[in-house]
Amino acid sequence: MNQPQQNIDVVFEPQFVNKDTLRIPTLKVLQQDGTLYPNAMMPNIDKSLALKIYDTMVFIRVLDERMVASQRQGRISFYMTCKGEEASIIGSAAGLSDDDMIMAQYREQGALAFRGFSLENFMNQMFSNAKDLGKGRQMPIHYGSSELNYMTISSPLATQIPQATGFAYGQRLQGLDALTLCYFGEGAASEGDFHAGLNMAAVLNSPTIFYCRNNGYAISTSIEDQYAGDGIAPRGVGYGIETIRVDGNDCLAVLLATQKARAFALENNKPVLIEAMSYRLGAHSTSDDPSGYRSKEEEDLWAELDGVMRFRNWLELQGWWDQAQETALYDKYRQEVLAQLKVSEKVPTPLLVELVSDVYSDIPTHLQQQLGDLRQHLAKYPQDYPKTSGEKH
Amino acid sequence: MAQMNLLHAINNALDLAMAVNDRVLCFGEDVGHFGGVFRSTSGLQDKYGKNRCFNTPLTEQGIIGFANGLAAQGAVPIAEIQFADYIFPAFDQIVNETAKFRYRSGNEFNVGSLVIRTPYGGGIAGGLYHSQSPEAYFTGTPGLKVVVPRNPYQAKGLLLAAIKDDNPVIFFEPKRLYRASIGEVPEEAYEIELGKAEVVTIGSDITLLGWGAQMEVIEKAMELAKADGISCELIDLRTLLPWDVETVATSVTKTGRLLISHEAPLTGGFAGEIAATIQQQCFLHLEAPINRICGLDTPYPLIQEKEYVADHLKIYEGIKATMNF
Numbered sequence: 001m002n003q004p005q006q007n008i009d010v011v012f013e014p015q016f017v018n019k020d021t022l023r024i025p026t027l028k029v030l031q032q033d034g035t036l037y038p039n040a041m042m043p044n045i046d047k048s049l050a051l052k053i054y055d056t057m058v059f060i061r062v063l064d065e066r067m068v069a070s071q072r073q074g075r076i077s078f079y080m081t082c083k084g085e086e087a088s089i090i091g092s093a094a095g096l097s098d099d100d101m102i103m104a105q106y107r108e109q110g111a112l113a114f115r116g117f118s119l120e121n122f123m124n125q126m127f128s129n130a131k132d133l134g135k136g137r138q139m140p141i142h143y144g145s146s147e148l149n150y151m152t153i154s155s156p157l158a159t160q161i162p163q164a165t166g167f168a169y170g171q172r173l174q175g176l177d178a179l180t181l182c183y184f185g186e187g188a189a190s191e192g193d194f195h196a197g198l199n200m201a202a203v204l205n206s207p208t209i210f211y212c213r214n215n216g217y218a219i220s221t222s223i224e225d226q227y228a229g230d231g232i233a234p235r236g237v238g239y240g241i242e243t244i245r246v247d248g249n250d251c252l253a254v255l256l257a258t259q260k261a262r263a264f265a266l267e268n269n270k271p272v273l274i275e276a277m278s279y280r281l282g283a284h285s286t287s288d289d290p291s292g293y294r295s296k297e298e299e300d301l302w303a304e305l306d307g308v309m310r311f312r313n314w315l316e317l318q319g320w321w322d323q324a325q326e327t328a329l330y331d332k333y334r335q336e337v338l339a340q341l342k343v344s345e346k347v348p349t350p351l352l353v354e355l356v357s358d359v360y361s362d363i364p365t366h367l368q369q370q371l372g373d374l375r376q377h378l379a380k381y382p383q384d385y386p387k388t389s390g391e392k393h
Numbered sequence: 394m395a396q397m398n399l400l401h402a403i404n405n406a407l408d409l410a411m412a413v414n415d416r417v418l419c420f421g422e423d424v425g426h427f428g429g430v431f432r433s434t435s436g437l438q439d440k441y442g443k444n445r446c447f448n449t450p451l452t453e454q455g456i457i458g459f460a461n462g463l464a465a466q467g468a469v470p471i472a473e474i475q476f477a478d479y480i481f482p483a484f485d486q487i488v489n490e491t492a493k494f495r496y497r498s499g500n501e502f503n504v505g506s507l508v509i510r511t512p513y514g515g516g517i518a519g520g521l522y523h524s525q526s527p528e529a530y531f532t533g534t535p536g537l538k539v540v541v542p543r544n545p546y547q548a549k550g551l552l553l554a555a556i557k558d559d560n561p562v563i564f565f566e567p568k569r570l571y572r573a574s575i576g577e578v579p580e581e582a583y584e585i586e587l588g589k590a591e592v593v594t595i596g597s598d599i600t601l602l603g604w605g606a607q608m609e610v611i612e613k614a615m616e617l618a619k620a621d622g623i624s625c626e627l628i629d630l631r632t633l634l635p636w637d638v639e640t641v642a643t644s645v646t647k648t649g650r651l652l653i654s655h656e657a658p659l660t661g662g663f664a665g666e667i668a669a670t671i672q673q674q675c676f677l678h679l680e681a682p683i684n685r686i687c688g689l690d691t692p693y694p695l696i697q698e699k700e701y702v703a704d705h706l707k708i709y710e711g712i713k714a715t716m717n718f
Contacts, residue, residue: 136694190451218451
């Protein structure tokens with residue numbers, strides 16, 4: 001029954017509540033030199049997990065660097081780097097179980113690499129070849145893997161947020177020891193889907209971790225043009241969601257926040273919002289040039305706070321990492337990436353039938369007809385359709 | 394006259410519209426200082442200030458809802474949706490609000506000053522979500538006008554007419570041609586009447602009909618057919634809603650044949666609507682069934698884009714098939 005509220009705070013003079021009423025602190029563990037803040041709480045991490053995280057960071061740095069160069073050379077059509085946000089993305093993925101579903105926005109290849117997506121799979125997707133799990137249909141970096149519980153990327157922003165709420169609700173109803181983590185940017189949090197997804201998760205008790213990568217920019221639009229409040233975190237509180245803000249360049253803080261969020265969400269069947277404060281060090285994509293909207297000085301300031309360097313400093317202080325290992329790992333990945341690139345770019349394109357498959361579970365009559373007409377047409381002009389003209393029907 | 398590409402022509406039209414009427418506003422994602430991801434609003438913030446040309450938060454439903462409110466208040470909003478593929482969060486605002494504002498209020502209120510600009514179409518290796526041609530979702534919505542220019546000259550004249558028009562207009566810009574299409578454009582303001590098709594080439598054997606970026610594809614097919622001795626009449630529909638039945642029917646009455654080509658998928662595409670009307674108007678003059686050469690009935694693919702699209706070879710084959718019926 002919806003009764004009149006009894007025990008509510010009452011005032012007899014108008015009082016406006018503003019954003020300063022709720023000040024959300026930022027969780028930190030690691031200082032830039034790799035030492036811990038005094039009294040900082042440590043996440044659950046051992047040497048093996050730490051090295052796996054760092055290995056993934058280096059892999060992504062190398063992959064990003066190489067693929068941007070490949071795009072410049074015209075070998076792939078498009079790319080987006082993770083640069084600056086590796087600690088945020090990989091640290092949060094490391095706080096999950098492999099059974100947890102990840103629904104990402106598009107810049108989270110680090111999370112997918114941490115799950116074990118092979119270099120070959122990455123490369124085949126970017127070259128849209130016959131071995132691409134997505135059958136060559138989407139632009140580069142739109143990865144996905146059901147085996148690895150990583151939902152295929154969709155370009156439209158924020159659409160994955162209410163989907164994550166639904167997916168996690170299904171996990172809960174099945175009694176699974178698994179939840180869904182949803183990545184999105186502070187720009188996507190302006191979309192209606194953000195508000196719908198968070199409110200529904202809170203009301204319906206869906207064990208979803210909403211992970212906002214606040215990286216300062218949505219293409220050219222800075223946070224000043226994106227929101228007037230104190231970031232995204234207070235919105236979680238407004239929806240009745242447990243909320244935490246974390247330094248996104250502090251891998252240990254991100255890991256700690258995610259581990260705690262996961263435990264809370266599964267224990268209570270409730271959502272959590274994590275806002276990770278970071279910076280997109282690279283361009284939005286290879287189609288973008290940030291010099292049109294931000295200064296080199298600003299980029300340099302953030303580069304000094306690089307999360308990969310910070311984590312490496314910590315590893316070295318543990319005695320788990322040194323310069324020789326660093327050089328060897330970069331060399332290894334540079335060679336592997338280059339070698340795989342050369343292999344994947346030579347794999348043929350998907351068969352023509354993949355143009356009409358998967359529109360539905362079966363190929364309906366009208367699409368079979370259209371495919372047949374297309375084959376006849378291509379046979380008339382083989383030289384004009386070189387990718388498919390050699391195909392044996 | 395000046396040489397302009399399609400982007401310059403649009404930028405120039407926006408500039409002229411903002412100069413003569415201080416109630417004209419341009420806004421959308423990245424539209425402000427940066428000038429839009431394609432740079433069609435370049436320089437406008439510097440010239441007219443942040444109150445009139447500005448970034449919005451990243452929310453298409455918000456952009457169009459906001460624009461509806463502005464238009465109802467009497468401002469002249471020109472709202473940009475960054476890609477037509479991303480217009481769908483705003484579908485409710487456009488279909489249920491923009492299109493019905495005047496009708497539902499008995500003309501107590503209207504949003505007739507609103508123009509929604511959005512880049513559409515394929516050919517840029519954009520895959521599913523940077524290639525779509527969603528015009529037919531909107532041509533099924535009475536109350537809207539739907540306009541698609543094919544080159545810089547058309548873009549400027551049609552956009553200025555759309556801004557002046559007392560009805561909400563969705564203006565689909567062929568992004569493949571933004572920099573590729575260059576032509577002579579008058580520097581002063583001029584308008585091209587909405588709702589009027591243009592006979593681009595006069596011919597006698599078959600009428601070819603299209604709009605936007607597809608026009609140059611159809612033209613290429615027409616050249617191939619010409620070498621075979623086929624005389625094609627080429628028409629640019631320009632405004633899809635409300636569309637110029639008379640110009641098309643007059644042409645088909647003369648040629649006896651019609652081929653329509655659009656980028657969007659065949660089924661549910663606007664060519665179907667045209668075919669239905671023309672067969673009714675011209676039934677006794679038709680020498681062959683009306684032919685439609687369109688995208689396949691699949692999402693817009695990436696690596697098989699070349700195979701998927703209604704290219705000049707498919708249109709050329711379509712012309713021959715219609716001639717030989």
